[in-house]
Amino acid sequence: MSPDSATLVEIVAVGRELLTGHTVDTNSAWLAASLVRLGARVARIAVVDDDVAAIADALREARGRDAVLVVTTGGLGPTADDCTLAGVGGAFGRRLEEHPAALAFVARRYGEFAAAGAVSDGALTPSRRKMAALPAGAQPLDNPIGTAPGVLLNEGDVTVIALPGVPAEMRAVFEAATPHVRARLGTPGHVAEREIASGLGDESVIATALERVAAIVPGVHLKSLATTFSPACDLRVRLTARGADATEVEARVARAVECLTGELARLKIR
DSSP states (O other): OOTTGGGEEEEEEEOHHHHTTSSOOHHHHHHHHHHHHTTOEEEEEEEEOSOHHHHHHHHHHHHHTTOSEEEEESOOSSSTTOOHHHHHHHHHTOOEEEOHHHHHHHHHHHHHHHHTTSSSOOOOOHHHHGGGEEETTOEEEOOSSSSSOEEEEEETTEEEEEEOSSHHHHHHHHHHHHHHHHHHHOSOOEEEEEEEEOSOOOHHHHHHHHHHHHHHSTTOEEEEEOOOOOTTOOOEEEEEEEESOHHHHHHHHHHHHHHHHHHHHHHHTO
């Protein structure tokens, strides 16, 4: 397995509200940035409906693309449309089972919310117990804000981490899951990133310079950050590279910045 494929990660955001445009998927953007900082290569972000088959398909497809980690958001709550865990179980042929530690977590959290007056009582109703039904072999992850635990499932060569959809809860559970993420990613690669002003306002002109630099310095991704057409527009270019050796990666990006600066200067004097 190549160094890149060894850190391949996909994100699956679950929720019809994301597909209808009623809710903006800020979770995936935050997760992608957090995963990249940990050395992952996020290869795909998918949004699927609150549907067991759709969720299962997304997970199986991610595994088929050699993702070693799949992070889901949303669908862990007490209502019938919260079906992410059923989808996870369906993807890997694992039935849902009431997990003692997850049930204890749900009971404790509802007890705490009841004591604080946030809910009328802390009884373990069927809908609340539903949140403690995990795919066989999975384990709960602490949620210090909400009532639904996150879930970790190791399935051979892939790990699934299921996070709540409420952004504050999602972030808190992800932080709790970070040791598991690091364990699955292994030794993280180094990511170097620079951003420079082009001094030009026409992306079609900059394209030529980007192509030349990509040919001169392979292994550096160059991305022009398009905005609006304006006489005062100064488009910026982001350069990114990754690899096992931090010194080599930083040197590669520095060389690309040097080449790009020269190419842009030549374009300006034409």
